[in-house]
């Protein structure tokens with residue numbers, strides 16, 4: 502009984518066999534072969550390699566973009582050049598019927614992995630917010646991943662928190678990730694006078710060393726991040742919020758997030774939500790993908 506997980510990103514594909522305890526083995530990382538059909542072919546090749554060497558009984562595949570796990574159709578994954586791609590339909594004929602196949606969103610799978618194997622011990626509801634260049638997210642409520650009608654449930658980065666605010670690549674404006682992501686920190690750093698290519702990282706370092714101007718820039722981004730978290734938890738009343746991603750898990754950023762969280766008001770009977778770093782790191786997507794494939798309907 503081996504479950505194979507694949508986390509297909511715009512730059513690399515991570516894969517591994519995942520045990521019932523969430524442990525990952527035989528992990529490989531392969532540069533993504535361009536985009537479009539080439540990636541579909543590459544995924545098939547990776548699955549075949551694992552199946553040749555191991556008794557794989559289910560395969561879980563996660564992608565960065567809008568995907569409905571009930572249909573396996575990827576509505577949009579811009580990093581991979583996919584739009585309205587029936588990924589399940591493309592891969593299903595290439596696998597024997599005995600191998601279950603599950604397709605999902607990467608952040609939803611990561612949230613599931615944190616819920617199942619993250620060791621957080623906080624009941625059956627959590628929100629994972631991945632703060633990197635943009636913001637991704639996944640939500641588990643009452644022990645189930647939130648999907649919504651189109652499969653976009655839990656995709657929190659484009660919460661329109663600021664009416665008439667900054668234009669966003671998604672076509673909307675005022676989206677959360679325009680104010681509370683790595684890109685937002687870069688912008689805030691430039692406004693504060695840091696003009697290097699690594700302005701976000703530099704301003705974070707300066708802020709941690711006590712530079713008042715830098716600290717104000719970082720605090721502004723952290724405040725926007727916490728504002729979105731307060732909105733989410735006002736709806737979900739979750740037990741826990743986990744931060745992942747390059748900026749979200751950066752130890753230099755954490756104190757600013759916690760300071761902003763302490764200053765935020767929470768409407769009773771909700772309590773102040775614990776905000777913690779995600780614990781599974783870069784393999785969370787692989788682990789979640791494989792684990793979800795175990796329970797998917799065989800098709």
Ligand SMILES: [Zn+2]
Nearest residue numbers: 659669671676
């Ligand atoms: Zn947006």
